Amino acid sequence: MLNQMTAVKNAIAAVLAGKDELVELTMIAIVNKGHLLLEDVPGTGKTVLAKSLARLIGGDFKRIQFTPDILPTDITGIQFFHPKHQEFEMRPGPVMTNILLADEINRATPRAQSSLLEVMEERQVTIDGETIKLPTPFLVMATQNPIESHGTFPLPEAQLDRFFMKLPSGYPNYDQEKQMLHMYRSKNPQDTIEPIFSLEDILLMQQEVQHIHVSDEVENYLLSIVQATRNHEFIENGVSPRGTLAFMRAAQGAAYVQGRTFVTPDDIQYVAPYVLSHRLVLTMEGTMRKTKENVLRDILESIEVPVESEAGR
Missing domain, CATH: 1.10.8.80 (Magnesium chelatase subunit I, C-Terminal domain)
Structure with missing residues (x-):
C-alpha cells in the first residue's frame, strides 16, 4: 500500500502541485467508505482532484452542478414515459457512479441536499418503489464556496455530521503555482493519468483497514x-x-x-x-x-x- 500511495501522490503531483496531504487524506476517506466535503474558493483544484482520483482507481466519475432549481430526481433518477415504446423506463441519476463530485452543494435547496445525503448514508436509491444499489466503491466529494452567501443554503450541523471529513483545498504557494504553469504550458497532464488501483483493490483495502x-x-x-x-x-x-x-x-x-x-x-x-x-x-x-x-x-x-x-x- 505504501508504494501505491507514493505512486498516487506522484500521479496527482503531475496535475496538481502541492496536494500530497490532500491526496493522503482523500485516500484515508476512500478506504473507509467515507464522503468528503471540500471547502475552498473556486479554482483551487477540487474538480481536477476528483476526476484524477477516479482515473487512478479505474472508476467512473460524474459531476452534479448544484443550483437552487435542481430537484431530488435530478440526483437520484426518475421513471420516465417513453412515447415510442409506450412504457415507463428507468433513467438512473448521476449518483450511479464510483466518484461523484457534488459541486457547490450549498447552492441546492435543503430538499435536494437531503436527497443526496440520504443516498450517501444508504448507498442506494429508491425510484417509484424500486430500490437500486449504488456501485461500489462509492464516494461523494462535495464542494462549497465559503466566501459567498447570496443564493446559498448552508448545510445544517446534522447534515455536516454525515461527511467523514472536511478538507480545505488551499492556494498553492509561489513555487507550486510556477510548477503548475510549466505543467500546463503545452499539454493537459490529466490526459496521461493511468489507473494504479482497480476497483477490486479498493474493496480489498476497505476490508483490510478494519483490522x-x-x-x-x-x-x-x-x-x-x-x-x-x-x-x-x-x-x-x-x-x-x-x-x-x-x-x-x-x-x-x-x-x-x-x-x-x-x-x-x-x-x-x-x-x-x-x-x-x-x-x-x-x-x-x-x-x-x-x-x-x-x-x-x-x-x-x-x-x-x-x-x-x-x-x-
Whole structure:
C-alpha cells in the first residue's frame, strides 16, 4: 500500500502541485467508505482532484452542478414515459457512479441536499418503489464556496455530521503555482493519468483497514478528546457518536495508508482537525472568541498524549 500511495501522490503531483496531504487524506476517506466535503474558493483544484482520483482507481466519475432549481430526481433518477415504446423506463441519476463530485452543494435547496445525503448514508436509491444499489466503491466529494452567501443554503450541523471529513483545498504557494504553469504550458497532464488501483483493490483495502490495531491506550486517548469536546466552555454541541466512529476509522486509515498495522497517537492528532472540526457547534461566546479549529487545538494541547511504549502495538 505504501508504494501505491507514493505512486498516487506522484500521479496527482503531475496535475496538481502541492496536494500530497490532500491526496493522503482523500485516500484515508476512500478506504473507509467515507464522503468528503471540500471547502475552498473556486479554482483551487477540487474538480481536477476528483476526476484524477477516479482515473487512478479505474472508476467512473460524474459531476452534479448544484443550483437552487435542481430537484431530488435530478440526483437520484426518475421513471420516465417513453412515447415510442409506450412504457415507463428507468433513467438512473448521476449518483450511479464510483466518484461523484457534488459541486457547490450549498447552492441546492435543503430538499435536494437531503436527497443526496440520504443516498450517501444508504448507498442506494429508491425510484417509484424500486430500490437500486449504488456501485461500489462509492464516494461523494462535495464542494462549497465559503466566501459567498447570496443564493446559498448552508448545510445544517446534522447534515455536516454525515461527511467523514472536511478538507480545505488551499492556494498553492509561489513555487507550486510556477510548477503548475510549466505543467500546463503545452499539454493537459490529466490526459496521461493511468489507473494504479482497480476497483477490486479498493474493496480489498476497505476490508483490510478494519483490522488495523487500536490499543487500549490509544483508544482512551481518542475518547478523552471526544469527551473534552462535549464539556468545553466554548462548545455547545460536541462530537456525536457517529463522529467518534469516524475519528477511530480515520486514525486506522492514516496508519493503513502509511503502511502500519497499528494506530499511534500521532495518527489521532493528524486526522482530528479534519474529522472533528465540522462536527463542533460553538456557543455564542465561543464564536466571538475563537474558531472551531482553535478550540480543537486547545483541546488537543490540554490532553496528555500516551507515550509510544504505552500505545501498544
